[in-house]
Amino acid sequence: MPSSLSESRESQPRASAPHDRPVQLLDPSGRRVPHAPYDDYVADVSGDQLASLYEDLVIVRRLDVEATALQRQGELGLWPPLLGQEAAQVGSARVLRPDDFVFSSYRENAVAYCRGVKLTEMLNVWRGTALSGWNPYEVGMATPAIVIGTQALHAMGYAVGAKLDGEDSVAVAYFGDGATTQGDVNEAMVFAASFRAPVIFFCQNNQWAISEPVTLQAQRPIADRAPGFGIPSVRVDGNDVLAVMAVMRRAVEQAREGGGPTFIEAITYRMGPHTTSDDPSRYVDPLEREEWAGRDPLARVEAHLREAGGLDDALAASIARRADEAAAEFRAGCTEQVDPPPLTMFDHVYAEPHRGVDEQRRQFGEYLESFEEGVN
Amino acid sequence: MPSSLSESRESQPRASAPHDRPVQLLDPSGRRVPHAPYDDYVADVSGDQLASLYEDLVIVRRLDVEATALQRQGELGLWPPLLGQEAAQVGSARVLRPDDFVFSSYRENAVAYCRGVKLTEMLNVWRGTALSGWNPYEVGMATPAIVIGTQALHAMGYAVGAKLDGEDSVAVAYFGDGATTQGDVNEAMVFAASFRAPVIFFCQNNQWAISEPVTLQAQRPIADRAPGFGIPSVRVDGNDVLAVMAVMRRAVEQAREGGGPTFIEAITYRMGPHTTSDDPSRYVDPLEREEWAGRDPLARVEAHLREAGGLDDALAASIARRADEAAAEFRAGCTEQVDPPPLTMFDHVYAEPHRGVDEQRRQFGEYLESFEEGVN
Amino acid sequence: MAEMTLAKALNASLRRSLAHDDRVLIMGEDIGTLGGVFRVTDGLKAEFGGDRVMDMPLAESGILGMAVGLAFKGFRPVVEIQFDGFIYPAFDQIVTQVAKLHYRTRGNVRMPITIRVPFGGGIGAVEHHSESPEAYFAHTAGLRVVTCSTPQDAHTLLQQAIWCDDPVLFFEPKRRYWTKGEVDEDALDRDDVLPMGSARVVVPGSDVTLVTYGPLVATAIDAAAAAAAGSGGGDADTVSIEVIDLRSLAPVDVDTVVASVAKTGRLVIAHEAQRTGGIGADLAAELTDRCFYHLEAAPQRVTGFDIPYPASRHEEHFLPDLDRILDAVDRTMGRRPALYAGAVL
């Protein structure tokens, strides 16, 4: 081999080694640790509220596990598990108002849950019965963007629109660590800064882009990029629902007040495979996974609540029951979904009549009928 | 109007307001000012060497003016003047070795001059007789990239190749302030950091992208972006040939030694129109231009040399003569260029035989012959 | 009615749209203060302000992605791409997002985005400034593709594109920007936006149907006049060409062309874009399918060659001109040997 390019790359320091201490309010053992000025942003999050967040975390994990099972049973074509990223998604999404708007990737199903997406509608894409499940305008959330990074620009554009309309709503772009390499995400930062758009860039750095470690994409903490574009940024323990909520509230407040964009890097970990098609044993060191298992986003909230008296066995059992109910609803909503009638594939290609597609639909309809009539 | 988006954009601080003091070694009056550690990098640039740089500056300006005249006289279709950017280009290009490789945009004609491009070959593109003028391998410089930003990736890729080949040559990407918005330039930084590629990103911030001020593209000094990608950066007075040379030498030295990429922002000014087709009176404040005229890149070197005794009237006259000779050669090389024979447009579409193009060439040849034969 | 250039008609059309609906936004590089490199947006920023007519940072993907977000928010963005050759950085946003979002969201989210693109050659420009990329977009489901050849059409079709709830690629024949013509600014009733871009029979004729669009419509009219005059050999020498301006390239108004070919039995298609996979290929295939028993000769395509757009000193040879069009007409008339006569074994 002519040189040791690949070795030099692999020996570089992991970007996830914290640059400055990421915001953390609940440590892995569930202890509340202070971190100014973020404590103030969650001063109101009392026992009940935290229990409610905990319920969210339990439910979204339960749903995620159910979806993986549905895929294994052949009911879904594919599923991208969010296992391990529950706190990052719930903590951020719960901050938003109904009139805010989310643009996400495929993995933000807990965000969709918090936005009020119907459980069944979350599954159409993965069952293959439709290209998307819900009406974005009903829940303030676009359906998933699969082409990596594209949605960052959409969020920025939406935010500029909100500003033009004189509203104080914000837009949020969710994307992964891998996405930060894409030109689109970088252009979104340039434009957001140029227009002082009320947009939050919420990056879930789950350490992996399929099989590629974040070190391939970034030689510095990802959050360090934004300031160069003129965008303040913050790193947060993405497995700490309280800390995520705090940094998100601060960013959203600034955006609503005309302060422009913020970039949030939520440091978390993808505990499962990239999707149900993936085999992480080919590239993940089991020790790394184990290390992260010790920082579980649910465990620490549970420990904290139990300690503070906000959670007893009865409440835990009732939460578990609600999660099971949700999972059952999820499953039913999945298996009930039938294949769409053939000719509906021609629907909505255009909003207005279109000579070409209309003719092809008619012809294909006649063709299908010819079988029924026994002409063939 | 629903809001004041555009006003908020226009009232933001100009990014060109220096963030920290850009490197300067010769001030506009020609006084030598110290700036560690860069002084060391040009300690060897004595009177003779500086006079030779001065000659370069005079010649490239003379050529540029000649090209503009050729365009006005209808000999060229278009010309993108580099007036005002002579020092940035000469100071950086003169640092390179023959085995280094430059990837530039359309405005780097002084760089091409320094790389040894033949004067005639600089003009084919602008006269329209060919899509490019020179053989990149003969001078270590690709022909201009017109699609903004694309060449930054090429330079990065070339640099990775040089590293793979175990060479200590470097690649340089030249681009403008406007180009820094393009995804490609940002991706080039991600990749360059990931591969620790020996590439220099040389941004000439000439304050304008056609009619758009740099404030539209950047809310912070452009050089501030690179560190977030893990790339050291430096701002330099782009109208100071000595300072440019110093920062470039440092960057190139680091790259050769395996230190990876550097980003250089050369702060300069486009004194002319964007191209000969442009009318800057529509958007440039004459006061701004006047201010920059006071920071002329040639004047300060001349003043310094005269003061230090390195330039007298005789030498000045001989330099002017050489510049005139170059301009005459340039002009002759331009007007002598004849239209290429029609069928040569089919040359080099492919490196290997191609059924389709070969057939079309044959048919078109027969078609053209049919006129000669009076068949038509 | 007023006489104006095609560029001015576009400017008037944009002004009218901006005035009519404050959800219309104009976006692009150098389109505000400068008024666009071709001055098509001249004066609009001064009149409507920088919130309606927005100079964009220099990134085409960013601009189109931003337009998508604005369309989500209920705006009608009109984007200018400065030159044909600079649309490719935005290709992903156009093909995977703009074109597909309405379909993906089952009709919930509309993308009424108009993408204006000065296109075509003939102005002696440097590389990337003379291309004809329309076929890429015509092959992309979810998009509509339109072009214009007269000031009146420029005005009307741009209105239609802007009011259309689907995304429209609007190709402007840059070498015809300075063509003058009468424009009735009220020709289009605001509610009468569909069907957009029916083909237009520009010159009626009976021997050969000559279909083209954009910059070559003027050339086709000249060719029809020349053919009608003949080469001086008397009536037997003249050819009656029916010239059709497609206007809409996707979908194509196939019925108008079919009606013509059913009458003439001969078809010539001309465009500047490369031959292979161009609009002409599809039209030839479609017309052969629909008029097989009417055709007296194989449809002929007169196009750019399958080479990159060459240096400008080559462009007169690259671009289809009157002679090459008449040559093809002659071939369909059997007056010259068919190109591939010997090709069949």
Added chain:
Amino acid sequence: MAEMTLAKALNASLRRSLAHDDRVLIMGEDIGTLGGVFRVTDGLKAEFGGDRVMDMPLAESGILGMAVGLAFKGFRPVVEIQFDGFIYPAFDQIVTQVAKLHYRTRGNVRMPITIRVPFGGGIGAVEHHSESPEAYFAHTAGLRVVTCSTPQDAHTLLQQAIWCDDPVLFFEPKRRYWTKGEVDEDALDRDDVLPMGSARVVVPGSDVTLVTYGPLVATAIDAAAAAAAGSGGGDADTVSIEVIDLRSLAPVDVDTVVASVAKTGRLVIAHEAQRTGGIGADLAAELTDRCFYHLEAAPQRVTGFDIPYPASRHEEHFLPDLDRILDAVDRTMGRRPALYAGAVL
């Protein structure tokens, strides 16, 4: 000779190229440690090291732009695009740089870049994972476009693509990755790289020429067998179909198709890509031009519809299948009414 899957044949072909010439580099997302999402590059990083088989940061434009720089430096990059629908972010680099640099530099700089793209549908995937974008590249001068349908062809054509001094889009029929067949790894002599991708007559026949490529070749063979068997109504009922696998989509080996159509007088073209502006349009136009007097019926195209690739539960209807192909064959034979019989005025 050894039996292997198409995916394995590609893997073997890449291994052979890497071993043969150390200027060959493999680049892409997840192609190193993971061995690619389809395992086409499995084991190559372990064997040749991370400097030859490089996992790339997640940006397609970046990857292609880097490949251009490496080609400038004399390397032969082989790039993997993970799925068809993710090639668009690289479109600008491919169309304005990869395709044009050799022309732009008057032959001084070569771009021997191979771009591997798993393409086509039929695997029940989510959006962007089932597309057929080949026509965009066939319309782009400066590129070559190739695809394969058997393990042997996969092996040989990939060798040819890698050794070709022009850039080649290499489309891999992803739903046929698991098809098995005999492969002679020495079939290709290193110096015998051209002409790349002559079309292949897969099944000889005399009534109808059926042209296709990539994933539909297997379907076409089935169709030919079904037609040869007839519907049980005796000889009069059978149709003898000649199946041609194009292999090269740009340039197309037109002569082989012309020879067949001159014999059969009938042409059916099948592909998964959208109909308008697809490879089929061009081939129909070209064949009509070259075989006008041999054609007994209008060429028929059996293609994806002009809609975005739909949800996977729709794909069996979107994709051309045996029935739709036979339906078109019947139409060229006059056994079913022509689709547009009533369309002509």
